[in-house]
Amino acid sequence: MRLKHLLWESPAAGSERDCIGDERGILSYQETDIQARALARQLAEAGIGEGDVVALMLENSVELLLGILAAWLLGAAATPINPTFTERELNYQLEDSNAKLLIADEHTSVAANGLAIARLDLADIRARLRGPVAAGSPGGPGSPGSPGSPVGPARPGSPLPTPETPADQLALLIYTSGSTGQPKGVMLDHANLHAMAEGLATHTAITADDRALVVLPMFHVNAICVSWLAPMLVGGSTVIMPRFTPTGLLDAIARFRPTYFSVVPAILAKLVELPRDTPVDFSSVRFVICGAAPVSAELLQLSADRFGLHIIEGYGLTESTCASACIPLAGPHKIGTVGPALAGQRIKLTDPDGNPVPTGERGEVRISGPTIMRGYLGRPEATAETIVDGWLRTGDVGVLDEDGYLRIVDRIKDMIIRGGENLYPKEIEAHLAAHPAVLESAVVGAQHPQLGEVPVAYVVLLPGAEATSADLLAHCAAGLMKVKVPARLTLVDDLPRNPVGKVDKPELRRQTPPVAEPVRQRVSA
Incomplete structure (x- = not known):
């Protein structure tokens, strides 16, 4: 091979x-x-x-x-x-x-x-x-950025054989x-x-x-x-x-x-x-x-x-x-x-x-x-x-269609179990993304004394866009069944991320306080 x-x-x-x-x-x-x-x-x-x-x-x-x-x-x-x-x-x-x-x-x-x-x-x-990398063709000899005179070894020493890598x-x-x-x-x-x-x-x-x-x-x-x-x-x-x-x-x-x-x-x-x-x-x-x-x-x-x-x-x-x-x-x-x-x-x-x-x-x-x-x-x-x-x-939880195309629904560990009902944060995030003022969002589960967990949302707005937490909760209520509407929605400047750039949901969950009172759609800015 x-x-x-x-x-x-x-x-x-x-x-x-x-x-x-x-x-x-x-x-x-x-x-x-x-x-x-x-x-x-x-x-x-x-x-x-x-x-x-x-x-x-x-x-x-x-x-x-x-x-x-x-x-x-x-x-x-x-x-x-x-x-x-x-x-x-x-x-x-x-x-x-x-x-x-x-x-x-x-x-x-x-x-x-x-x-x-x-x-x-x-x-x-x-x-x-x-030299600087040229802005021309990415190709080979004669193209912008191609080498000039050959270079010698960086350090003297015996030749290193090419390995047969298994x-x-x-x-x-x-x-x-x-x-x-x-x-x-x-x-x-x-x-x-x-x-x-x-x-x-x-x-x-x-x-x-x-x-x-x-x-x-x-x-x-x-x-x-x-x-x-x-x-x-x-x-x-x-x-x-x-x-x-x-x-x-x-x-x-x-x-x-x-x-x-x-x-x-x-x-x-x-x-x-x-x-x-x-x-x-x-x-x-x-x-x-x-x-x-x-x-x-x-x-x-x-x-x-x-x-x-x-x-x-x-x-x-x-x-x-x-x-x-x-x-x-x-x-x-x-x-x-x-x-x-x-x-x-x-x-x-x-x-x-x-x-x-x-x-x-x-x-x-x-x-x-x-x-x-x-x-x-x-x-x-x-x-x-x-x-x-x-x-x-x-x-990961997913769905395959008749053509073999995969849709990722959510992470199993990110699933929110609200009073025995499975909620998928990605579905709530996708609905929030449909609002014209929303740049990105993250939904995690917050502890609740009666229901176990309830969804809460953190939202970053598009630059120059205006929307209140109440506006976004109303948007959710118009397109999601009641149990999927976040119990709390907070507007933030940015979301925590891990070194690869993914939203760091474990950290977000650690930062999320419980929702102690009976679930009503609470807002915070």
Whole structure:
């Protein structure tokens, strides 16, 4: 099996085509290979070998990708770490992953429980980033941004042989967000990554002429798979934003002229909030993938109308390597769904006992295929609970239609049980999104002495829009049955989010006071 998601197996391997870059410049495939091997030699000198784990605590950058490639060249696995982690969070991931080395930059000041922090000639790598990334064709030799004279090795040393990487070799340890209990290390091997990159590239018709822009943090699989491994598998290129800001994204689009990028709904919301007279030019962008959290039809329409973007929704989990369903680029775009299963994967819906439910009925989403994780590191019981007979239990409630399009109803754990009746926050949020003044909302359960739980809502208004809590509760009462109308609705400036940009509902629930009195539609500003 040829693992084309690996740099040295890519169709563009060893060529002068653009490979990876950031705001400081770009490296060709040839230059990327030279730099990755030079870094791998340094890792080998530090004692890294096959089966080890290398931790990387770096912002989105060329150096981060080179560090992952260097680990793979030695048969080691990589575990990217959120660069904003506290010392406690960092040490938890280092100890749980049994990392042998931490690669960090000069800004890292937290202690790593005695583990060596390797600062491995990152300045040398930066010095070899050539020129600014051009705004022309993303292509190869002769195109704007293509390399000049060849570069030599970053450091002298004996040649590093190209490995024969086994498909079942551990490649990444990606840690879940830890919304319940401690974060778990998701084990992904090279077969998982290749299947994911190939499925994404095929589904979105990515070619060597495509250039992805990394907008999301690269300590999660979305950015790694969608925006790096998929284009590398076909010989395309990747340019990296260190972090997202609305104006920064517009500048990056204008400068780098990417053909696609991946976002979460919160990013679309921030773009829509930009002043109407903000100049934008998305003419180079073929499509945008939106995932990681449900997105309202209204926000999709606002984004498409204002920016002319072709936005396709996708769905997946870290445990399924990234995406398992996605709206087709050409074909039915059923608003409110996340599309059919990607090629090679299967989706079924089951009742609590694991029995399939009929088409059109709600059930737990289960996934099978070559992208399903090897398991949770050091947690066989949690793995056995999550992967049953080869099917990944997602914990999401969904509905499949007659065409195999999946609609996510909610998370099982987010379901609100009000006096014995199951309520799905996503349904309430979708109705709130239909109000012209609402930008986004989050609904969670609040404790209630008689009913157990009742729904409460937190709402962010569109810039310049005016609406009171009473207005929005009246809107809910007009379109939702009485038990679904929030018992309390609070207008807020923003919603708490986890590092991936999803609304942090566990935190929101922790911040939510009980509703003590008999349920009437209470309002607060």
